[in-house]
Amino acid sequence: MLRESWALWNPGSVIHVGAEAEVSSGSWIGMPAILKRRVPRSYRHPILEKKLSKQRIYAEARIISRLNENGVPSPKLLAMDPDEGWLIMSEVQGPTLLAALRRGMEGELEMALGKSLRSVHSKGISHGDLTTLNAIVSDSGVVLIDYGLGRLVAETEHFGLDLHSLHECLSAHHSDRKNAMHNVIEGYLQNPDSDAFDGKSVVDRFESIRGRVRYHA
Numbered sequence: 001m002l003r004e005s006w007a008l009w010n011p012g013s014v015i016h017v018g019a020e021a022e023v024s025s026g027s028w029i030g031m032p033a034i035l036k037r038r039v040p041r042s043y044r045h046p047i048l049e050k051k052l053s054k055q056r057i058y059a060e061a062r063i064i065s066r067l068n069e070n071g072v073p074s075p076k077l078l079a080m081d082p083d084e085g086w087l088i089m090s091e092v093q094g095p096t097l098l099a100a101l102r103r104g105m106e107g108e109l110e111m112a113l114g115k116s117l118r119s120v121h122s123k124g125i126s127h128g129d130l131t132t133l134n135a136i137v138s139d140s141g142v143v144l145i146d147y148g149l150g151r152l153v154a155e156t157e158h159f160g161l162d163l164h165s166l167h168e169c170l171s172a173h174h175s176d177r178k179n180a181m182h183n184v185i186e187g188y189l190q191n192p193d194s195d196a197f198d199g200k201s202v203v204d205r206f207e208s209i210r211g212r213v214r215y216h217a
Ligand SMILES: Nc1ncnc2c1ncn2[C@@H]1O[C@H](COP(=O)(O)OP(=O)(O)OP(=O)(O)O)[C@@H](O)[C@H]1O
Pocket: 015, 016, 017, 018, 019, 020, 021, 022, 023, 034, 036, 075, 089, 090, 091, 092, 093, 096, 129, 133, 134, 136, 145, 146, 147, 148
């Protein structure tokens, strides 16, 4: 690890140990920050493991940098070492969307999620793993995080798949909120003149993916 980087990082506590990553809070030159470190999976060949880990760190770093450049609210990239499989980004303050929805937090959260997803898609970026745990309800709206499976040059199919994975998550974990997906789509289709992005085609593609999945289930 770069020694200079570690001198700037002041560790706090581990906040999440997932299947692929260990996430800790702390501070970077005094600013609240998050360290995401990929955890090697022992069942994968070490060379494949290193390649995958590097790819995901790169994908996440490139995507959040692109979003930062384009003014889309997202964590800011502060430091990274793809060879060692870690990155440090700014902390987005607020509860996860999962926690906010479970608490029955008032407000048009699902519409805000749809709007945020559209802003990301309109920059040509797909998320790749969209769930209510990968979104934070902050003062500047719903901010998406965890772009390790995202794509910078995404196609309509990838955008439709983002809506589909969100739909599966909402059906599985938030089944009490009957209009959730409807609200997400409403937010997604709002302000169609504010960018050159064809949101309607993405929603149509989502419907056809949903049909395909139902047919094969
Ligand atoms: N920039 C951030 N600001 C605030 N909280 C964050 C941030 N990044 C991650 N977190 C918190 O850590 C949790 C896990 O982070 P993340 O989703 O990036 O990792 P993961 O799901 O383990 O990753 P992967 O899917 O790549 O294995 C999030 O659900 C969120 O609560």
